[in-house]
Amino acid sequence: MHELSMADAIVKTVIDAAEKNDAIEVLEVTVEIGKMTLLNPEQIKFMLDVLSEDTILAGATFILEEIPIEIECGSCGYKGEIDSEGLDEYTPILICPKCEGHEISIIAGRECNVKNIKIEKSDEDAQDS
Amino acid sequence: MHKIAEVEIQHDIMLANRKLAKKNQKILDKDEVFAVDVLGAIGSGKTSLIERLIQEMEQPMAVIAGDVISKFDAGRFEKYDVPVVGLNTGKECHLDAHLVEHALHDLPLADVDILFIENVGNLICPVDFDLGSHIRMVVISVSEGDDTVEKHPLIFKDADLVVINKVDIAEAVGADQDKMVDDVKILNPDVQVIKTSLKTGQGLKEIIEAIEKFMNE
Numbered sequence: 001m002h003e004l005s006m007a008d009a010i011v012k013t014v015i016d017a018a019e020k021n022d023a024i025e026v027l028e029v030t031v032e033i034g035k036m037t038l039l040n041p042e043q044i045k046f047m048l049d050v051l052s053e054d055t056i057l058a059g060a061t062f063i064l065e066e067i068p069i070e071i072e073c074g075s076c077g078y079k080g081e082i083d084s085e086g087l088d089e090y091t092p093i094l095i096c097p098k099c100e101g102h103e104i105s106i107i108a109g110r111e112c113n114v115k116n117i118k119i120e121k122s123d124e125d126a127q128d129s
Numbered sequence: 130m131h132k133i134a135e136v137e138i139q140h141d142i143m144l145a146n147r148k149l150a151k152k153n154q155k156i157l158d159k160d161e162v163f164a165v166d167v168l169g170a171i172g173s174g175k176t177s178l179i180e181r182l183i184q185e186m187e188q189p190m191a192v193i194a195g196d197v198i199s200k201f202d203a204g205r206f207e208k209y210d211v212p213v214v215g216l217n218t219g220k221e222c223h224l225d226a227h228l229v230e231h232a233l234h235d236l237p238l239a240d241v242d243i244l245f246i247e248n249v250g251n252l253i254c255p256v257d258f259d260l261g262s263h264i265r266m267v268v269i270s271v272s273e274g275d276d277t278v279e280k281h282p283l284i285f286k287d288a289d290l291v292v293i294n295k296v297d298i299a300e301a302v303g304a305d306q307d308k309m310v311d312d313v314k315i316l317n318p319d320v321q322v323i324k325t326s327l328k329t330g331q332g333l334k335e336i337i338e339a340i341e342k343f344m345n346e
Binding site for chain 1: 131132133134135136137138139140141142143144145220221222223225253254256257258283286315316318
């Protein structure tokens with residue numbers, strides 16, 4: 001249940017960026033969540049809605065995108081994305097798709113990245129930037 | 130009249146923790162302190178294992194006791210006359226690098242060779258948060274069920290040392306301890322898995338040797 005602390009960090013990051021860019025409102029927030037984190041996007045979304053209340057983010061749309069898992073195989077050298085459709089959730093960290101070896105390193109899919117925000121600026125501020 | 134603008138942020142919250150963890154490791158390395166992140170389920174024997182290691186190992190030690198309410202475990206370690214910092218996580222289910230940094234400043238690191246960081250009892254959340262330790266030791270026990278490893282693969286994938294504790298009661302609780310070892314090996318072929326009973330002392334010497342081997346690497 002660390003979705004709360006992650007959502008809190010996301011909200012703080014967005015407020016900081018919004019203030020630096022003289023936003024009067026945040027309309028949309030896009031967050032990328034790695035498929036190999038132990039974060040549940042549904043819970044994150046719920047927490048974001050709750051934590052946004054009474055902030056500049058209130059009412060913003062949260063778009064959560066998934067970052068696919070990429071692995072590197074120590075046995076055969078395979079490097080790339082894993083097509084995990086139809087597999088058990090953690091099969092990608094068990095078996096290399098090329099050689100079926102177990103010497104797997106996860107090189108992507110463990111991120112929780114605040115990607116971008118869409119903000120509304122007053123016309124005056126917009127001309128300044 | 131207002132204008133809509135798009136602002137690129139690209140701020141990885143996980144990366145922020147990892148950067149802090151690297152900073153922690155630098156603080157530790159400056160004083161040549163070897164740090165062990167001790168992870169595992171509630172009741173697997175993390176606190177008892179650290180107590181035994183404090184008693185059996187000769188190196189000067191310190192402990193960070195992380196828990197939702199840390200005073201109970203911290204009190205147990207204080208009896209052995211080692212520096213202890215209790216970290217209350219309150220509502221949180223894991224330690225993070227930021228909390229640990231605060232604790233590092235409260236410890237006499239120059240006088241310490243080994244630091245045990247006891248994480249919050251949990252096989253899920255701590256996985257996502259590096260603390261800056263040199264190794265991660267995962268402690269589970271047979272009483273949690275012999276499917277524990279299969280159900281929590283990521284923590285074992287990342288482990289540097291795995292302890293399967295309470296093997297003296299495996300039969301009584303109907304757990305297949307060898308299956309647990311095999312399950313770890315599928316996830317993490319090179320990791321050393323040590324079967325222990327803190328009650329009989331089985332495996333304790335092997336854990337000490339394993340930690341010392343990591344220290345000398």
